[in-house]
Every structure is written in structure tokens, then in C-alpha cells.
Amino acid sequence: MTQNLEITNTRLNDAEFDAERETVLNSWITGSDVDFRAGVARQEALQPEMRFSCALAEAEATGRTLLQPRAGVALIREHTALLNGLAPYCDVLPTTVDAYTRHNRYREAQDGIDKSRAAGTSLLNGFPAVNHGVEGCKRLVDSLTKPVQVRHGTPDARLMAEITLCSGFTSYEGGGISYNIPYAKKVPLADSIRHWQYCDRLVGRFEDEGIRINREPFGPLTGTLVPPFVSHVVAILEGLLALEQGVKCVTLGYGQAGNIAQDVAALRSLRKLANHYFLSAGYEDYLLTTVFHQWMGGFPENEARASAVICLGAMTAKYARATKIIVKTPHEASGIPSMEANQAGLQATRQMVNMISDQNRIETPEITQEIEIIEAEVHAIMRKILKLGQGDIARGAVMAFEQGVMDVPFAPADANAGKLTPVRDNYGAIRVFDHGNVPLPKDVITFHQEKIADRAKAEGREASFKMVVDDVKAISASKLIGRPAA
């Protein structure tokens, strides 16, 4: 793939941004309603309880954990009713965007809106924010009582950012790597990174006007046996890219893997590592928070079993002191949930979080060891990325993916090597079965190999791709580890 290696991690200048903005706003008819000054005025008029950054800062200061569902349907009235039905059970609201809009296929999104109207039920898997435009999005935000975030999976989300931030959304999920590698097929990585520099710069421009918009890189990536160091490197890179464009409020994410010690270690190390890289790069004026995603892989069909998966995530997140939890529903196995199922997931999570919140911090030798391993892995890869980019992480990131130095398991993107293969160890922690071209330290590779060998021995079989597939299917079949049938 030909990459635009002109990409650098430098702040977009005003002239360049303004010229680009004209093209962005002309890319679909609703772009013509975007007016930055009006957007700033609208954001200024929002009460603090409608601001994501205030909710996060308050949670960070008091140690509370915020709960957030996922939700989005095709039509404004239905979507408003859905969010207001969820609001009593959560702290911050989502607006999950449909898959056509994520690929800038606004014509198909419009067709989905029309067919949904005719059918009397949503045929889209999310809210087509671009098609509804500033007017529609404003109407939505005006009918809510809690902060609302755009959640999607869009490699080029520039127009959506312009429309939603102008309408009063106060948080924007995504990033140039995390919304390409797991969400696209043929988008060159340099292009999506560049498009997300635009989104970050737009947030930076709001910040220049005294308006704080939260930015959240997407942590879980493919949600399937992703080793913590892989998602941590992406989170750190996207945090650095955002800070460079003037973003000040960053939430970094991690998706539950299933082994409690590894998950607690992952979230604790994420915070420490991110602060280390942000401060080393010279950024000091930022608020860093974390988000823990309950299990992103396949769920059991049975709703009671699904609730157990949700509760394991809730417990781990609270032990790891995540600022926010993204909550799953007992309908996860069958796709888009009903409002009632979404409420059930939130209530189960709240109960578990409440029961864990007063308990003491857990320290175990396993957690300590996992933190050491993750730190060694992240440092090794970050070193290589900085080397490849000759100090520039944007260029380094593009080259790292090209060479398989960074590699996300099970990702659809052509820009991803797909050689790194994970598998669970005998305790369910995610280990690296085949490291591909990822430059892990030798002792770390040995550690992974020994852990996998222990499991292979316990199961009386060789580690293989079959074992990996068994692991991918395990949780939906009611176990953490994909053991052979006895």
C-alpha cells in the first residue's frame, strides 16, 4: 500500500485547517449548517451537568466510577426516547452511530432512515448523525439531561465531528489508528491519522475558545484476545497525537480480557505509562482518565449467563479504579439490545460497582508481575516506533504497522500485518503465541512461551490455531479458556 509518509505529528496550522474545513463541510449537504461561532456559543450555554469533562473531572476527584451504555437508533424521536429511558441508570450518555455513516455512505444511511420510517422500527444499527445534521443533533441534545458522547468507528470522522460538536455533544470517541485498523479494510493508515488530526485540532480550537471537549481513543480494538500492550501502545500514540493538536481532556481505554490480575494490571499500567509518555513529550496541562470496556468478544446467548460476564467486567473495572465503564447488555449475543436489556446491564453493573467500591485495593504478586511485563512490552515497542519515525510518532506509527512492529490480532485492515497471534495461558491471561514482527524483548517472549507451554501440557495437546479458535469461542460457550472437551 502506498502511504503518505509526509504525515508528521505537528499541530495543523490555521490556514491549512480552514482550507480543509471548506472541503469537509461540502462533502454532504448538512455540512452547510455548521457554523463554528454558533457552535461555541451553543457549547458555552450548556450547563456543567451537560459537560462530559465536568463529569470526568468530578469522578476522578471523588473516585466514583461513571457508567455509560451504548445506544443508537435511526430516528431522532426514537433515539431521544431511548437515551432518556437509559439516563436514570447511567452517568453519561452515548450516541452510537450507524455503520453506513461510519464509512461516509450517507446515501445508504438516508435510505436506512427512510426504510426505518416506513417500517416503524429502526433498521439501522445506530444514529445517522451526519444525515440528521446540526438541527437534528441540537434537538437531540436539547432533550437530554446528561452529557452525551459520539461513539462510532469512523476512519474519516471530520464532518461528523463538525456537526456533532457544533450541536452540543461534549465528547468524541475515536482515533486515527483505533478507528482504522479494527474498522476499515482499505483506508491507508496515514490518511486516517491525518483525518483524526483534523478532529483533534477542531477539539483544540474549541479548547482555544474555553470550551473543553473530551476525547477518547477507542481502547478495545478488535475486542478479541488483544494483549494489553497492543491496545496500550495505540492508546498512548493517539493520546500524544490528540495532545499535539490542543486536546486537554483525554480518556484512554482498555477492553476486558478476562483474567482478573491481567486486567487490573492493564488498567493500572495504562495510566502510569500514558502519564510517562505524555510528560516525557512535554505535555503537562491535561486531564487523563480511563475507561474500561466490559468484554467485547462473543457473549453467551443465555441472558443470565451474559449478566455474569457483565458482572465480571464490572468487578474488575472497579478493582482497577477505572474512571468510566462501558456497559454491555444481556442481549449482546443477538446484536442491538432493547432499552430494557440495556437498563438491566447498567443495573447489574451498578450493583457490582457499589459492592466493590468500599473494599480495599488489591495487591497481589500476579498483578505486580503483569504490570512489569506490560511495561516492558510497551517500552520496547514505543522505542522502536520512535526510532522508525526518527522521533515522530505519527510517521513512526505508520511505518510500525507497515512492518508489523505494531500488529492487532483479528483486524480487518489491509494496513495491519495480522501475524501476531494471541492465545490464553492456563489461567486465562492473554499471551503471545506468535509474535510476528513485533519486537518484544527476548525474556518477555520466553515468558509468554512458558505460560503457553504450561497450558498445552495441562490440556495434553500442542498449542495451535485450533487452541486460539477455541479461546475465541470460549466465553460464549460459558468458559474463559477454550479447553478441549473432556
Added chain:
Amino acid sequence: MSDQESEFKVVLGVIGADCHAVGNKIIAATLISHGIEVDNLGVMVSQDEFIAAAVEGNADAILVSSIYGHGEIDCQGFRTRCEERGLTDIVLYVGGNLVIGKRDFSAVEETFKEMGFDRVFKPSVDLDDVVRLLKDDVYSKRLPPSYGHNSGAFRGKQFDELRFS
């Protein structure tokens, strides 16, 4: 893909704007391990891309996946378009979370059978069972017309066996 000429050729992919890659990779690996030649188009495949690949590769079957809920929109007219392109007796399977919301599976199955899909699968289906059915279905399409079988009864029974898995 094996070096040997395989007895079965299928086109596999995830339809529409769906980028869920995990199941696709697992299905491909399973089919290949059962000696089936797979042209895996990966994620975000249009109807036309599926059909063009099937025509070009002279495939026995097209296996369509959809997990994101837009399957009902994306799959409309698939069988008709196959016939227009001369694929008159190709086996068409679809599987995944095919509609928005928790709808009774038998209703979903009916919707997609009306669209012309030969079989409709849940995400929880055992892939080994799918392989068995696929081979059976391809064989029965290859039989001369005079050997016609009672496909309705045959299929119904096998489907019930799958359901609990």
C-alpha cells in the same frame, strides 16, 4: 487454500458496511481445514463483489455473513441478482445477527429464506455442522434433475438438529 484442486469451492465474505473480521477468519480457517477451497473476500463486501467472485471462480456456494444488524437491508435481492448474472443453481447461505433487535429466530429465518437463501444460521451454529450441510447441498445440486429429492423435509430436519448447538 490447499495446493490440490478441491471438490468444493465457495466464496466467503461479510456483506455491506460490516467490518467484523473475527468470525470471518474463523469460518475461513474451518472450511479450509475441511478441504473446501475458499475465496475469502473478507469484510465490507457488496452483493456485486460476491457474485463477480462466484462467477469468476465457478463457485458452488456463496456464504454471506452479517453481524452488525444491517443484513436485512444489505441482502435484499441477492438471489435475483445471482440469477441475473447466470448463477441459477448456486447454494446461498447467510448467517450472523441478521436483523436489528432480538427477533425470534424462526421469523428471521423465514425472512431470509423468502429472499432466496437456502439456509440461515445463528452466530452460535457449530461450523462443523455447516460444513456437513454445505457438502450435502452442493452434492444434491450436482445430481441430475431426475434424482430430485424432497429438499423441504430433508432440510427442516437437519435444521432442528442444529438449533440447540
